[in-house]
Amino acid sequence: MTRPKPLALLLCVLFSMAASQPQAQTIDPLAPTGRWPIRDGSAARTPPMGWSSWNAFRTEITEDKVIGAAEALVSSGLAKRGYVYVNIDDGWWLQRRASDGRLQVRTQLFPSAVVQGSADTSFRPFVDRIHGLGLKAGIYTDIGRNACSQAYDLESPNLPVGSTREREVGLYGHVDQDIQLFLKDWKFDYLKVDACGLADFGADQSVVAAHAYRPMPPAIVRGRPAQTDASKIRGLYEEVAAAIRRHDPANAAFLSICAWGQADVRQWGKDVGQSWRTGEDITPSWSSLLQSFDSAAGRALYAHPGAWNDPDMLFIGAGEFDEHHLTEARSHFSLWAIINAPLLIGYDLRQAPQALLDIWGNSDVIAINQDPAGHQGVLAYSADDLQIIVKTLSDGSKAVALFNRSATSLQATLTADHLKFAKDAPIAVREVWNQQALPAFTGEMALTLAPHETRLLRVNGKRQLPGALYLSELPGLVNVAVDGVRQSELDPTIRRGMSPWSGSRSDGERPVYSGWGGAQADSAPYGTALAVGGRSFASGIGILSGSRIQIKNERRFARFTASVGIDDSTRNRKGSVRFSIYGDGRLLAHTRELAFGQAPVALAANVAGVNIIELVARTHDGSAQPVSTAWGSAALSEAAGQQ
Numbered sequence: 001m002t003r004p005k006p007l008a009l010l011l012c013v014l015f016s017m018a019a020s021q022p023q024a025q026t027i028d029p030l031a032p033t034g035r036w037p038i039r040d041g042s043a044a045r046t047p048p049m050g051w052s053s054w055n056a057f058r059t060e061i062t063e064d065k066v067i068g069a070a071e072a073l074v075s076s077g078l079a080k081r082g083y084v085y086v087n088i089d090d091g092w093w094l095q096r097r098a099s100d101g102r103l104q105v106r107t108q109l110f111p112s113a114v115v116q117g118s119a120d121t122s123f124r125p126f127v128d129r130i131h132g133l134g135l136k137a138g139i140y141t142d143i144g145r146n147a148c149s150q151a152y153d154l155e156s157p158n159l160p161v162g163s164t165r166e167r168e169v170g171l172y173g174h175v176d177q178d179i180q181l182f183l184k185d186w187k188f189d190y191l192k193v194d195a196c197g198l199a200d201f202g203a204d205q206s207v208v209a210a211h212a213y214r215p216m217p218p219a220i221v222r223g224r225p226a227q228t229d230a231s232k233i234r235g236l237y238e239e240v241a242a243a244i245r246r247h248d249p250a251n252a253a254f255l256s257i258c259a260w261g262q263a264d265v266r267q268w269g270k271d272v273g274q275s276w277r278t279g280e281d282i283t284p285s286w287s288s289l290l291q292s293f294d295s296a297a298g299r300a301l302y303a304h305p306g307a308w309n310d311p312d313m314l315f316i317g318a319g320e321f322d323e324h325h326l327t328e329a330r331s332h333f334s335l336w337a338i339i340n341a342p343l344l345i346g347y348d349l350r351q352a353p354q355a356l357l358d359i360w361g362n363s364d365v366i367a368i369n370q371d372p373a374g375h376q377g378v379l380a381y382s383a384d385d386l387q388i389i390v391k392t393l394s395d396g397s398k399a400v401a402l403f404n405r406s407a408t409s410l411q412a413t414l415t416a417d418h419l420k421f422a423k424d425a426p427i428a429v430r431e432v433w434n435q436q437a438l439p440a441f442t443g444e445m446a447l448t449l450a451p452h453e454t455r456l457l458r459v460n461g462k463r464q465l466p467g468a469l470y471l472s473e474l475p476g477l478v479n480v481a482v483d484g485v486r487q488s489e490l491d492p493t494i495r496r497g498m499s500p501w502s503g504s505r506s507d508g509e510r511p512v513y514s515g516w517g518g519a520q521a522d523s524a525p526y527g528t529a530l531a532v533g534g535r536s537f538a539s540g541i542g543i544l545s546g547s548r549i550q551i552k553n554e555r556r557f558a559r560f561t562a563s564v565g566i567d568d569s570t571r572n573r574k575g576s577v578r579f580s581i582y583g584d585g586r587l588l589a590h591t592r593e594l595a596f597g598q599a600p601v602a603l604a605a606n607v608a609g610v611n612i613i614e615l616v617a618r619t620h621d622g623s624a625q626p627v628s629t630a631w632g633s634a635a636l637s638e639a640a641g642q643q
């Protein structure tokens, strides 16, 4: 190996320093950019669908098992329904070669990776085979030096082998080399980048000494945002995204960020990757499903085409979602569909019962998930036992999930208000799972839900706002560019199930996901109903001050209207806020400074011909604590004079 010259070394250091920094921030993050920042590559216009080895096999993967899954996707017809990714998760690697840092595949598991007459191994023949089936291939790595299995699957026979350095199979220090290998040389289409290497290999972890790992100070301390270095994590993932751009000029690769809802990934995941895990690993239990679902269900405004909340892979087929629990299995699928979650099957498809294939293959449910408008379902009603989630579809109809979280049957009432449809006009209803038309209703409809059942409906009615839609019906058009959260807080509303690993040995399960106070559809930031100066708003956007929301209007709507003000629930009652609307970077309308307790102020702007609308709520008092604000009844009208 030739030694790099000092100048080259300096440039290299400067470059890698720049690359590891968060992207250059504009001096004023609230200044409108008039630009949609989401990398909207072909791979992520709708949530990804496919298969992953993890929930089916953990580290016990083999080429036969993975190719078997790929062939089953094709022969069962699932591939035609959209399941195209075949993703290898943890367990594929043998080591990082000492001489040149090249990753070596465990050829005992993947025999086609042997390169005759060479010490190299290559996934290229395997990927070619997957591509030959008309499918796409995914691979797994870690943002740190070591992978999750090296901390949590210690009994596995498939852990990396060799010296400390040879067992450092993660990306840390090898980003460009590995991404080039995965994308350019091996031709993978999808990368899952886990984060255990930056969470679980601190010097004080017993596994580090026991397995002679090089200690890595944890940048993620789960459940402790104050000790977590979110900007470091973001910077490292940005480095990966930059390498992907270099080695995938066609902009076709998918980056799946796996930081389990930690390190404020809620805020920045959309700017860096195509999906981001919102919570811990799902297990095949009802309790775990609730937790995973909750971690993503309240984050509708952060996802849109090109960028999806990921509550983890499907566990249909195992435990409480197996073929003896079809109600729960269908609930799992309905819920993941309506919140635009990735649909990644985690089952040994070589031997799947028809009843399960019928769930994954239900094209009407899939169509809800894959609707091109990409509006994540929004919570229209939420209680500990029942939730109603409503998703706007591109044809103007809506999908509704009535979700019985409890173990007893429930009587639910679905109202026109939940659907933002007029109370005085009939609403047509179809049951999605059995494709039955139900009698149309006006005003409200009663439905019985079996324990753990989700009734999934498609409904059509007259809009509540003639010629207009509430912004909260259109989360797929929204990018929360800056959400005003200055200090991460743990979200107390996400279910805390008993740990599947340690049971009740601790003193209890505490909130672990930051994101409390983030932007909300039809709710104030901290979960109360939207209200300004005593006036309530059933619809609107609740967001902290110091925020900028972007709307991808693309010349579609002509007018934006809202009733704005400081939300009655605000923690900071002293700050005053000015609300402004921009169109393609130009100021269109603004309020004066509004104070706590003041009545809502009508704010409207003509946005005809505008591509990007931006809504800015700014405080001028310089106080550290943000103010809760409401864009009450925020709506977009098709004609200039309406609303």
Ligand code: GLA
Pocket (backbone or CB within 6 Å): 054, 089, 090, 147, 148, 149, 194, 258, 260, 280, 281
């Ligand atoms: C983490 C991830 C899982 C899986 C395992 C592999 O726990 O969250 O999805 O990839 O690592 O070890």
